[in-house]
Amino acid sequence: MANYMELLSFGDSGWGDELASGVLVTVTLALATLPLGLLIGFLIAVAKNSTEPLLRNAAHVYTTIFRGLPELLTLFLIYYGGQMAMSALWRLLFGHAFEVNSYLAGMIALALVFSSYASEVFLSAFRGITLGQYEGAYALGLSRSRTMLLVILPQLVRLALPGLSNLWLNLLKDTSLVSIIGLTDLLRNTNIAVGVTKQAFFFFFVACSLYLMMSIISSFGLRRVSAWAERGQGRR
Amino acid sequence: MTYVDAPSTERPPAAARRRWTAARVTGLLLMALWALLGLSIVYMLVAGYDPEKIARYGPRILNGIWVTLHLVVLSILLGALISIPVAIGRLSHNPIIGGIAFGYSYFFRGTPLLAQTFLVYYGAGQFTAALKAVGLWMFFRDAYFCAVLTFSLNTAAYQAEILAGAIRAVPSGQWQAADSLGLRPFTTMFKIILPQALITALRPYGNEVILMIKASAIASIITVLDLMGQTRYAFSKTYDLQIYIWAAVIYLITVEVLRRLWEMMERRLTRHLRR
Numbered sequence: 001m002a003n004y005m006e007l008l009s010f011g012d013s014g015w016g017d018e019l020a021s022g023v024l025v026t027v028t029l030a031l032a033t034l035p036l037g038l039l040i041g042f043l044i045a046v047a048k049n050s051t052e053p054l055l056r057n058a059a060h061v062y063t064t065i066f067r068g069l070p071e072l073l074t075l076f077l078i079y080y081g082g083q084m085a086m087s088a089l090w091r092l093l094f095g096h097a098f099e100v101n102s103y104l105a106g107m108i109a110l111a112l113v114f115s116s117y118a119s120e121v122f123l124s125a126f127r128g129i130t131l132g133q134y135e136g137a138y139a140l141g142l143s144r145s146r147t148m149l150l151v152i153l154p155q156l157v158r159l160a161l162p163g164l165s166n167l168w169l170n171l172l173k174d175t176s177l178v179s180i181i182g183l184t185d186l187l188r189n190t191n192i193a194v195g196v197t198k199q200a201f202f203f204f205f206v207a208c209s210l211y212l213m214m215s216i217i218s219s220f221g222l223r224r225v226s227a228w229a230e231r232g233q234g235r236r
Numbered sequence: 237m238t239y240v241d242a243p244s245t246e247r248p249p250a251a252a253r254r255r256w257t258a259a260r261v262t263g264l265l266l267m268a269l270w271a272l273l274g275l276s277i278v279y280m281l282v283a284g285y286d287p288e289k290i291a292r293y294g295p296r297i298l299n300g301i302w303v304t305l306h307l308v309v310l311s312i313l314l315g316a317l318i319s320i321p322v323a324i325g326r327l328s329h330n331p332i333i334g335g336i337a338f339g340y341s342y343f344f345r346g347t348p349l350l351a352q353t354f355l356v357y358y359g360a361g362q363f364t365a366a367l368k369a370v371g372l373w374m375f376f377r378d379a380y381f382c383a384v385l386t387f388s389l390n391t392a393a394y395q396a397e398i399l400a401g402a403i404r405a406v407p408s409g410q411w412q413a414a415d416s417l418g419l420r421p422f423t424t425m426f427k428i429i430l431p432q433a434l435i436t437a438l439r440p441y442g443n444e445v446i447l448m449i450k451a452s453a454i455a456s457i458i459t460v461l462d463l464m465g466q467t468r469y470a471f472s473k474t475y476d477l478q479i480y481i482w483a484a485v486i487y488l489i490t491v492e493v494l495r496r497l498w499e500m501m502e503r504r505l506t507r508h509l510r511r
Contacts, residue, residue: 047262047263047266050259050263051259052257052259052260052263053263054260054263054264054266054267055259055260055262055263055266056263057263057267058263058266058267058269058270059266061270064488064492065488067491068450068487068488068491068492069450069484069487069488070449070450070451070452070453070464070487071450071453072453072454072456072457072464073453073464073480073483073484073487076468076480077477077480077481077484080471080477080480081477081480084477169346173346173347173348173349174348175348176348176350176351177348177350177454179350180350180457187348187350187351187354190351190354191354194358198362199362200354200358200359200361200362201355201358201359201360201362201363202362204351204354204355204358204359205355205359207351207354208343208347208351208352208355211346211347211348211351212342212343212346212347215346215347216346
């Protein structure tokens with residue numbers, strides 16, 4: 001037992017600090033992806049909600065692709081494909097190769113996946129808002145953009161929150177995939193620790209527990225956000 | 237007073253023309269972008285057609301598809317079996333049984349599948365001596381079996397939640413009515429509750445199958461040569477991005493076909509509910 005505690009200690013002999021920095025990378029990656037994914041997801045949902053068939057179809061193609069591909073494959077396509085495309089472009093422009101940042105590639109790939117699921121969540125939330133809300137806002141003389149911002153969006157947040165909470169938890173788990181393209185997140189650092197110490201079961205169990213801890217903390221946070229979003233609803 | 241009896245020279249109003257709204261322009265641009273992307277991919281696949289590569293890696297990819305398929309089917313079926321006791325536990329009023337089932341489901345749904353796979357595959361290596369002693373080492377030494385085990389345990393947690401949720405969604409009046417007719421609990425469950433619950437569960441089950449197909453790509457990380465594994469192998473030999481694109485096309489077609497089939501099945505099974 002003492003042996004295991006030493007393995008997890010901070011400093012030269014233990015792996016505690018490596019695991020902690022891995023947790024930090026995992027959390028910051030997920031947090032950095034979230035706004036991007038939410039924004040793209042919202043725009044795609046608006047497009048799907050449009051009366052214009054061309055725009056709707058373009059949005060549906062996006063969702064079909066990124067919900068149908070395995071996350072791992074999306075990641076590889078972005079990472080290797082981006083590497084090749086950017087290198088070709090850079091060689092043309094500056095005459096030297098370009099190194100794709102695995103953090104950025106991971107962020108883009110995760111945002112693509114997240115946004116395609118988020119757009120479905122937003123879309124069903126849009127369907128939960130009655131037409132009268134739009135009509136009422138227009139009757140008050142609000143412009144379209146102000147209607148969206150002041151009337152629809154606040155209600156949308158409340159309706160979309162349960163679905164988005166699930167997507168956040170999925171995002172947190174999906175970040176583990178970036179360890180494969182070399183980003184030193186929690187799982188990658190765990191792998192390194194296993195390679196050195198040969199304590200595979202112990203370290204992977206610790207990593208799983210840390211992921212579990214992250215989702216438990218998120219659940220508490222999300223419960224507070226949901227209480228905030230429901231504040232106008234009165235007691236039920 | 238003048239009286240004009242000439243036929244009106246005015247034409248009827250022209251049919252309202254579709255205006256070039258911002259949405260329409262954006263939609264057109266985006267569709268053009270997709271078309272361009274699609275065409276360039278087709279061009280890339282046609283221009284880069286290399287009979288030698290097809291001959292060398294084609295059979296491997298086909299074999300990979302086969303491995304992916306039976307990996308997924310096996311995991312889903314085993315997961316369905318494991319999910320039954322877990323779902324019973326989730327519905328149980330006994331706090332200990334309920335707690336264990338909740339812990340199981342929380343662990344497998346709250347941690348990344350990749351980490352679970354590593355835990356089983358590499359973690360087993362730490363207990364080589366013990367596993368050899370009980371004769372299970374043959375099982376845990378094989379990446380494929382480890383992948384099946386992990387995926388089954390993982391999907392069992394999700395399937396248990398689907399099943400338990402669907403059973404909970406059946407109105408309690410159904411139980412009471414069956415009770416008052418004097419049906420035994422077993423009969424009530426299988427003849428009254430489950431048929432109604434499974435209709436609610438149909439769509440989530442379909443989603444779970446699709447998620448499993450996508451997640452099965454993770455098996456390639458622990459050296460299982462499934463579709464993704466063979467693709468990674470071929471890419472590491474050729475550095476040809478086409479191979480990933482082929483894999484993407486195959487996954488997309490599989491998922492899309494499955495989704496449509498499931499939709500058809502759902503429509504057929506719920507036809508008595510439609511008016």
